[in-house]
Amino acid sequence: MRDSGMIPFAYSFAFIPAGEGSAMADTHEVYPNAPLALVAVEVRFPEAPSERALPMPLQRSFRDLLGEAWVIESRKVQQVEFALGPGGPGAQAVQQTVVPRFTLRDRTLAVALTDSSLTVETTNYRHYLDFRAVLERVFAAAAELLQPDGVARVGMRYIDEIRVAGIVEDCPADWREWLDPSLLPPKLDEMVSEEYQPAAWDGAVRYVIGPDRSLVLRYGARQGYAVQPRGSLNRPSAPPPGPFFLLDFDSFWEPLDIPEFDPAGLIETCDVLRTPVRSLFDLVISDKLRRDVFMKEPTDD
Numbered sequence: 001m002r003d004s005g006m007i008p009f010a011y012s013f014a015f016i017p018a019g020e021g022s023a024m025a026d027t028h029e030v031y032p033n034a035p036l037a038l039v040a041v042e043v044r045f046p047e048a049p050s051e052r053a054l055p056m057p058l059q060r061s062f063r064d065l066l067g068e069a070w071v072i073e074s075r076k077v078q079q080v081e082f083a084l085g086p087g088g089p090g091a092q093a094v095q096q097t098v099v100p101r102f103t104l105r106d107r108t109l110a111v112a113l114t115d116s117s118l119t120v121e122t123t124n125y126r127h128y129l130d131f132r133a134v135l136e137r138v139f140a141a142a143a144e145l146l147q148p149d150g151v152a153r154v155g156m157r158y159i160d161e162i163r164v165a166g167i168v169e170d171c172p173a174d175w176r177e178w179l180d181p182s183l184l185p186p187k188l189d190e191m192v193s194e195e196y197q198p199a200a201w202d203g204a205v206r207y208v209i210g211p212d213r214s215l216v217l218r219y220g221a222r223q224g225y226a227v228q229p230r231g232s233l234n235r236p237s238a239p240p241p242g243p244f245f246l247l248d249f250d251s252f253w254e255p256l257d258i259p260e261f262d263p264a265g266l267i268e269t270c271d272v273l274r275t276p277v278r279s280l281f282d283l284v285i286s287d288k289l290r291r292d293v294f295m296k297e298p299t300d301d
Contacts, residue, residue: 030127031294035160035247037227037235040121041135041270043142044153046258047116054113058145059100062113065141066102073103075112075232107234111138118142123227123235128274135270139263150258154266156273160247160281161226164293167243172198172221175245178289183219183245209276212255217280218248247284249277 054062063070075098103110108124120138125131142148167174172185173192185191185198202220209215226246229238251273259265285294 031290032297033294034125035162035294036125036158037161037225038121038123038157038159038233039125039131040119040155040157042117042119042153042155042157043139043151043261043266044117044155045115045148045261046150046152054100054115054146059102059113062100062141062145063102065144066111066137069104070102071105073101073107073110075099075101103233106236108236109134110233113142113146115146121233123233132267132270136263136267139266143261143263148261151255151261151266152258153252153254154269154273155250155252156270156277157251158247158249158277158281159226160249161222161239162245162247162285162289162293163239163242164289172201175221178286178293179245180284180286183284207276207280209251210253210272213253213273214251215273215276215280216250216252218246218250219284220246222246247281249280251277 059072059074063072099112099114101110101112109122110120112119112121118138120135122131122134162178164174164178173188175184176188183203185201188198191198200221202218204216204218207215207217222244224241225238226244226248227235229235253269253273282290
């Protein structure tokens, strides 16, 4: 997903026939009180002249292929262009582009589509097989109507906001029993013993997970929200603002060649990209966090 510097994501996907798109087995444990705030998949096509909006008849056809529960709700996006000269940046021009967007009526699941990319994002992720079935339908509709020349990049992003009662913003040691020590500030005990309290910290690491494939994890203590409750999508039952720990996974494939846009192949790619995300997530959380927070049924509290 394009990283703009800010972190931008349940509905039961009942419009998907039971069993459709569920050929793969998923043995991962499902957490009733998972910390997921946003899940997104982006597929970029080979470079296009610009992010052009699609004709309205094509938008309506795409919506109809998605199903009766979907509506068209295009978004206006501002793009800033700088004129570079010998003296450095010159005048800048701001252009407004309309990006076709298809969403469920509760705005918890959306598809953005241009002639250069498609993005599927949700704030109501329940199970990977449900989300996978949505991806199958979106990829099939894009292949039928757009017939993209190929694939330049596939990215899968999971954004978690981990919140635990009793955590205070100015006490990073509070996270010690909930997260793996590798996510805490370096030499935390020694620094705290000298009364040097870390006020904030950020970390990032990139793993090579296969040919032309990488996994980037960004993490750190935060305050408020990573994904706004009333942003481009709605967050159902959003928690109140407060201290949280961010786990932002970006798993992506950037092939050196230009593979064909094949819906079945894209689904397999998403399966491959998701696997290390879930593996790393399970490694960096503690058994206590899993047992006392994630495995509890969510409440209105």
